[in-house]
Amino acid sequence: MTRDAAIALAESHFDGGAFQLDLAALVEHPTESQNPSARPELLRYLDDAMLQRLQALGFDCRIHDNPDPRGGPLLVGMRIEDPSLTTVLTYGHGDVIRAQADQWRDGLSPFRLVEEGDKLYGRGTADNKAQHLINIAALKAVLDAEGSLGFNIKMMIEMSEEVGSSGLAQFFRAQKDALAADVLIASDGPRLQPDVPTVFMGSRGGATFDLVLELRDGAHHSGNWGGLLADPAMILSHALASICDRRGQILIPEWRPDSLTPAVRRSLANLPIEDPSGPAVDTDWGEEDLTPAERAYGWNSFAILAMTAGVPEAPVNAIAASARATCQLRFVVGTDPDDILPALRRHLDAKGFSAIRIIPHDRGIFHATRLDPGDNWVHFTAASLARTSGRPPHILPNLAGSLPNDCFADILGLPTIWVPHSYRGCSQHAPNEHVLKPLCRDALRIMAGLWWDLGHRD
Template structure:
């Protein structure tokens, strides 16, 4: 980027105005359309060339224009997508922000989108920008990179802080290799704070910050009693039914209203700071959101506390016999997959052992328990009282004129544990999507007004990080992830 001083004194308002103009000009849409066209489906093994090309052909030149030196790092997990690590250094006495995003997407599902829509071309229909990756995550990290460019243009070629960027190409496949990359390149990724964007806002209208995510553990349960099925008229009542056994085993873990019964799978409490933050947010109520079942889940908690502050145990799949063509026979086996979404304080390894011990105590020894092959995401949560949180909330409020929503953690799961635990960073996530964006499904879309506001609030946030008189206290690391 050419270092040219603007004709007016550099200002925060000037950087934000540049971000708005960048959006209005169509330049942001043009950049995003080019990135969406790259078929970076990490769940398809034959996409290595596209995954690598997104970094070499798109990210490297884009970041080079902003003065970043980039390197492409091979994934330590064979057959998985590479990583990009980029750095722009402006001074040893300046703070350093690590900015994260992922350039891979889920399968495009061609032919399943609305008539006239392609996953690989952005179609603008009113406020909606349709295309695979517009919301998850190409649109989100494109907003952040564009905001950096507007701040640099306003400051005459300077950010006012050091910046590092990490782009991975395997998040939609469970982020294989990300933790190892962080361990190997710990020094190259060292920073004072993580500023990243993924997932949805609380609602389209309200800027949101979240500080971590719930963990996720998928659990496979199986009961295999014999080889082959036997006629239910001749053998029913004489042979143990694995479907019945498995159904009752699951019912001993979670009741008919979704309340977890096994204490080892439940949090001890919701911290006061988390309760206070959740008192100011409201989940659901959007035009495309499902109706919340008020009597489902842990009694005595608000809906917001149940999804952001508590553990849930969901039955994802259950199969015995042949559900699509039942026959009159006692099936030989049954299997199910459960998912434990858990907050900070729950140990997923201990949870598995607790389920095994519970089944052994309660005459369900026939039920085999194992972790599924899905990646286990740990639960993380930056303390809501951390000074970085107050700083970020104030910045978003100043830019948007709205009170931002603060979520102590996302209800879903992202690899935030790599940044919080391996790199030891306070983690600030500013999402630019919304709950009804259809991510992972046909008709995925980004909302134009949310993208425009996202550009402005990130320009304001990055401007504030580069202010010479900023005072952001860095508390001891051990206090950050309560």
């Protein structure tokens, strides 16, 4: 059969409703890795939802315990047609963030797939169940059309991505030979625009931490003690304001990267950064001499994710005893991850805020990675996607968010190619998470074409 026949099979898989039924079965698993009580569901997802599906496609599968007791199980499947052929490693994660069930709008429920118009709602649809399901279904379309792939494929499904991929690096080091491949081709994150395929080759790193100032035991009446007791919220606010200026430009020298080269700037030129599904970009926010695309994909950004002092839900007339801010630095290649928090410590001390403690989050730090946009695997993937979709894809040197891409790039030494199947308005990590039906259908098409082309490389 032909390439077009494989793509037609992928299309019919969606048009006949089989994809929606499969996705509904995956969404029904409440795989909240941030919820300790849901831990049994992590193994059940691999046992019930993944194992037989992959074995039916000729994968030899094994479920492994996580070497980190905080992490969930990991599945490795291998389909080796000929050791002399190209070997592709692919990846997905079956865990999801907390359901936030009480915040979904009427008619929706996080662990029940709901179809409304061109959207499929459910926790984990965009991140990441639909994405690895698409890639598996596209593999099946090629196998049904051709009988073989023409390449070897290894698949890794982890269940701890939403808690920092606990144990993944340790597992990769121990299984380095077993996971050896020529390239990673996987899917996570969003397209830049819903109707145009995107390729990215790495991700920004992420460091999350708390800044905590504790001045005394207990709060004290603001009438009796106002003007006499230092206000921890005010002091912490000034400390936070010293990290960035009024437009969000980072003021800590070690947090300002040196990797926004002319080549990277050229790769980011003219890429879209806004779409109707998301908010308007604040053009007067962030690094002043950079374009919005350069700020998101080529630079570092600091954010205050949450901040508390006293009891916000029920404030009283009292000077708080302490204040806390949860902060995050998203960073690109060119930032030393081992010096992020030490640099912050030096900065706060120099500004007179030595009493503020820095508490790193348990999930650790995702390192930044980036593959050269001129790499041959980038050209191959872009050409395949363009052939199927009829338009050139958007090519990003790295995702603006964070992924455990360093495990693939640094530990396994692989060139890393990501082809995302979601879009930026998907409500990922929020109530009402969803995927777009037209995008899923298009993703099935382009992945069937990509898998076909991998088996017919000259």
